[in-house]
Amino acid sequence: MQPRNVSMSGVVDLAAVKAAAEAKQKAEQARAEAIRSGQNPDEVGPAGEGGASPLVINVDEAGFERDVLQRSSEVPVVIDFWAEWCEPCKQLGPLLERLTAEYAGRFILAKIDADANQALLQQFGVQGIPAVFAVIAGQALPLFQGAAPESQIRDVLNQLIQAAEERFGIVGAPVAAGAPGTQSDGGAEAGAGGADTAAPEPVGPYDALLAAAHDALDAGDLGGAIQAYRNVLSDDPANPEATLGLAQAELLQRVQHLDPQKVRADAAANPKDPAAQIAAADLDLVGGHVEDAFGRLVDTVRLTAGPDREAVRLRLLELFEVIGADDPRVVTARSALARVLF
Numbered sequence: 001m002q003p004r005n006v007s008m009s010g011v012v013d014l015a016a017v018k019a020a021a022e023a024k025q026k027a028e029q030a031r032a033e034a035i036r037s038g039q040n041p042d043e044v045g046p047a048g049e050g051g052a053s054p055l056v057i058n059v060d061e062a063g064f065e066r067d068v069l070q071r072s073s074e075v076p077v078v079i080d081f082w083a084e085w086c087e088p089c090k091q092l093g094p095l096l097e098r099l100t101a102e103y104a105g106r107f108i109l110a111k112i113d114a115d116a117n118q119a120l121l122q123q124f125g126v127q128g129i130p131a132v133f134a135v136i137a138g139q140a141l142p143l144f145q146g147a148a149p150e151s152q153i154r155d156v157l158n159q160l161i162q163a164a165e166e167r168f169g170i171v172g173a174p175v176a177a178g179a180p181g182t183q184s185d186g187g188a189e190a191g192a193g194g195a196d197t198a199a200p201e202p203v204g205p206y207d208a209l210l211a212a213a214h215d216a217l218d219a220g221d222l223g224g225a226i227q228a229y230r231n232v233l234s235d236d237p238a239n240p241e242a243t244l245g246l247a248q249a250e251l252l253q254r255v256q257h258l259d260p261q262k263v264r265a266d267a268a269a270n271p272k273d274p275a276a277q278i279a280a281a282d283l284d285l286v287g288g289h290v291e292d293a294f295g296r297l298v299d300t301v302r303l304t305a306g307p308d309r310e311a312v313r314l315r316l317l318e319l320f321e322v323i324g325a326d327d328p329r330v331v332t333a334r335s336a337l338a339r340v341l342f
Helices: 014-036 066-075 085-101 118-124 151-166 207-218 222-234 240-255 260-269 276-287 289-303 307-324 328-341
Strands: 054-060 077-082 110-112 132-134 138-146
Touching: 054 085, 066 077, 066 110, 066 132, 066 328, 077 085, 077 118, 085 110, 085 151, 132 151, 138 151, 151 328, 207 222, 207 240, 222 240, 240 276, 240 307, 260 276, 276 289, 276 307, 289 307, 289 328, 307 328
Parallel strands: 054 110, 077 110
Antiparallel strands: 077 132, 132 138
C-alpha cells in the first residue's frame, strides 16, 4: 500500500542510488589500484577518465576559491603556508605530506607559497611561517604555527576531522588505508605504506538483502525496508546503497501520516518552531522540492539556538544523505549552513 499523501516524484530512485554507489565504488577501487601501482591516482577517474583532485596540491591566489573554498564543502582542506627560505617549513612540509597520505583522503593539503601570495597571508592574518590553517565549508580555522611535534599535529588533525563530520557532515572520501601519497608539483612523495598495500575488500555481497529492501519499499512496507537496510548496515556500516536507502525509507515513514495542508500552515505560522519546519522540509523533499527543503532548514538554523538549532541541523544532515553528498544542491546547502553557523 502506497503511503497516503506522499508524492514519489522527488524521491531518490533506488536504481539510480545503486548505480551511483557502484560507480563510486569503482572509482575508489581504481584510485586505490593506481596508488598501489605507483601511478598518480588523481589521473584516474570514473571509467578511466581524469579529473579527480590530488591529496597534496599547490595553491595560489588565482585558484584559491576553486581549489580550497569550493572543495572545502566536500572535504576538510589543511593549508600550509611556507617559503623556500624557511628552515622550519622544510621540516614541517614533508611531515604534513606524509600524514596527508596516511590519512588517505580524510583531508587534503593545500601548500601556499607565502612569498608569492601576500594577499592570502593578509586574508588569513598570518604573522609568521610555517603557519597551518584549515578550511571547512568555507570557514577558516587556525590550527598551529611553527614546526609542531608529530603527536600534536595528529591530535589537531583528528579533532579537525571529527569537527568536520559532526558539525557539517563533511567526511573525506578515503582511499586505500596506508597507501603511498600523491605528489605535489615539485614535492616529495609522501607515504607510510608500501606500494603493494592492498585495498580492503568490500564486505558482502548483500544483493539478496538489498533486493529485499527494494521490494519492501516498492510494496509500501517501510518498516520491512528499514529493517532490511539496517541488517546490511549492522554488518557493513559504510555500505553506500544501504545508507542512502535507509535514509529514504525513514523519510517516507516520517511523512506517511502527515496532513500536508496542516503541516504547511503550521510552518508558515511558526517560522522559529523546529518541529514545524522539519516536518515541512520532509514534505518538501518527498515532493521533489529539494532546494526548498534545504533552504527552509538553513533559515531555521539561522533563527534558532541551542537544542532547537542542533535538532534542525541534524535533520538537514539526514536529508543530505537522502540526496547524496555529491549532488550540487547538497554542496550549495552545506556552504549556506556553514555561513549561518559562524
